Amino acid sequence: MSALLAVNVETASANPKYAGIVVDAKTGKVLYSEDPDGLRYPASLTKMMTLYMTFEALESGRISLDSRVPVSANAAAEPPTKLGVRAGGSVTVEQAMQALITRSANDMATALAEYLGGSEARFAQLMTNKARALGMTRTTYRNANGLPNTAQMTTARDQARLGIALRQHFPQYYPYFSIRSFQFGKQTIGNHNRLIGTVRGVDGIKTGYTRASGFNLVTSAQADGRSIVGVVMGGTSGGARDAQMRKLVAAYMPKASTGGSSNLIAQTRSPAPPIAASVPVPVMAQNSPAVVAARDEVASLDLPNAGPLPSGRYSEKLPGAAAYASEPKAQRGAAALSAAMTRTAAVPTPAPAYMPPASIPEQTAENTDKVTTASTRQTSTPSGWVIQIGVSPTRDAAMGLLQSAQDKGGQVLRSAKPFAVAVANGSNQLYRARFGGFGDQKDAINACNALKKKGVACWAAMQ
Numbered sequence: 050m051s052a053l054l055a056v057n058v059e060t061a062s063a064n065p066k067y068a069g070i071v072v073d074a075k076t077g078k079v080l081y082s083e084d085p086d087g088l089r090y091p092a093s094l095t096k097m098m099t100l101y102m103t104f105e106a107l108e109s110g111r112i113s114l115d116s117r118v119p120v121s122a123n124a125a126a127e128p129p130t131k132l133g134v135r136a137g138g139s140v141t142v143e144q145a146m147q148a149l150i151t152r153s154a155n156d157m158a159t160a161l162a163e164y165l166g167g168s169e170a171r172f173a174q175l176m177t178n179k180a181r182a183l184g185m186t187r188t189t190y191r192n193a194n195g196l197p198n199t200a201q202m203t204t205a206r207d208q209a210r211l212g213i214a215l216r217q218h219f220p221q222y223y224p225y226f227s228i229r230s231f232q233f234g235k236q237t238i239g240n241h242n243r244l245i246g247t248v249r250g251v252d253g254i255k256t257g258y259t260r261a262s263g264f265n266l267v268t269s270a271q272a273d274g275r276s277i278v279g280v281v282m283g284g285t286s287g288g289a290r291d292a293q294m295r296k297l298v299a300a301y302m303p304k305a306s307t308g309g310s311s312n313l314i315a316q317t318r319s320p321a322p323p324i325a326a327s328v329p330v331p332v333m334a335q336n337s338p339a340v341v342a343a344r345d346e347v348a349s350l351d352l353p354n355a356g357p358l359p360s361g362r363y364s365e366k367l368p369g370a371a372a373y374a375s376e377p378k379a380q381r382g383a384a385a386l387s388a389a390m391t392r393t394a395a396v397p398t399p400a401p402a403y404m405p406p407a408s409i410p411e412q413t414a415e416n417t418d419k420v421t422t423a424s425t426r427q428t429s430t431p432s433g434w435v436i437q438i439g440v441s442p443t444r445d446a447a448m449g450l451l452q453s454a455q456d457k458g459g460q461v462l463r464s465a466k467p468f469a470v471a472v473a474n475g476s477n478q479l480y481r482a483r484f485g486g487f488g489d490q491k492d493a494i495n496a497c498n499a500l501k502k503k504g505v506a507c508w509a510a511m512q
Contacts, residue, residue, distance in 0.1 A: 066263045066283030068205040071301045074213050074276040075309030080301040085206040089282045092257035093153045094265050095195030097211050098176045104219040114143040124159040131156040147231040151240045155194040162193035169193055183214050197259055205280040212254050212267045212278040214314045226253025243291055264290040270298050275305035312510040431466050431485025434493035438507045439482050444469050447480035454505045461499045
């Protein structure tokens with residue numbers, strides 16, 4: 050153990066709120082961790098998920114950067130820090146995003162939640178559903194801004210997953226996290242993140258603080274072909290938190306790999322929250338066979354969270370002291386820490402508040418046979434770059450996903466080869482629905498982007 054790491058651990062042991070992790074963002078290997086799965090309050094790190102949901106809505110075309118976000122009396126009444134827009138006013142989606150990233154504006158987080166989800170409570174449920182889809186198995190959201198709520202919990206590992214997912218899934222919007230300031234009216238609003246522009250390679254992501262949580266920070270850094278995401282939670286002060294992260298970046302960036310695909314977290318199908326003014330979805334539509342089948346679909350997770358879900362975490366009356374209850378220490382050592390992030394697993398996604406109908410087509414002999422035939426014509430599993438569109442509990446269901454994607458994709462998948470890959474999930478098996486036959490990474494990513502525009506969730510990866 051290096052002298053630097055010894056100092057870090059000693060400091061962490063003296064502070065029961067502390068938790069930290071550094072992950073190689075190209076391979077998923079844990080380079081450093083201290084109580085990575087202990088429950089903590091996220092504070093304003095919550096806004097990372099609010100922004101993830103906003104980016105997703107932008108990418109799907111449901112909103113644009115220029116869309117107007119109304120500010121309700123509820124949003125305007127949120128305590129500082131805030132942008133200070135009066136009730137009845139509005140801002141653009143881009144202004145709200147910038148306010149979250151720089152000033153960590155609580156009023157803008159609530160306004161976005163109400164705009165995208167109809168109510169903040171419903172949006173928080175969608176945030177929790179998304180957390181499960183990303184493999185953040187120990188995270189629960191109750192609001193969109195991170196203001197104190199004893200049931201709103203997370204872990205350092207879960208926040209690392211979210212940081213990686215933001216950069217991996219939304220490269221077109223991720224650069225907002227590196228802005229130093231933005232202009233709002235006559236105000237020039239600076240970024241709370243002091244590491245941007247002062248630590249080589251740091252390109253975001255988010256700070257957070259409440260009295261109960263301590264000082265939190267998620268940091269992404271890229272330099273010399275290496276890439277890491279670090280998390281520090283429970284710092285005793287902003288300065289101490291920043292100093293700890295500087296040490297972690299300096300110590301572990303040189304240890305990160307220059308190889309790897311960076312496609313660590315599957316981008317899964319998720320509910321599309323209606324904009325607040327939309328007509329509610331009928332209950333019958335929410336319980337249709339297609340929707341029920343979609344809810345039972347399992348997410349592919351290549352960067353799993355270790356450990357069981359703690360009971361009682363969903364209780365609104367969870368005592369504040371429980372947030373820092375000690376969990377049994379995981380096996381120590383580099384091998385155990387690496388395995389905790391790199392072994393393959395799958396986590397069920399709970400039923401969302403709303404999911405658009407017809408996510409998965411009815412299985413018929415005709416459409417199943419069409420894909421099965423195409424798949425069995427292959428003499429071996431395709432190698433090279435592939436597109437994954439989902440994971441199912443049975444091969445037939447995986448074939449149904451592939452057929453649905455083919456029907457929607459049309460020419461995009463004309464030369465692609467559909468196949469299902471069986472993977473172990475404890476004593477059971479899951480089936481990854483994939484298309485192969487792409488020449489290189491660019492071809493796979495371009496095809497995936499084209500599929501997304503047709504409503505097919507997917508992600509590109511090296512087989």
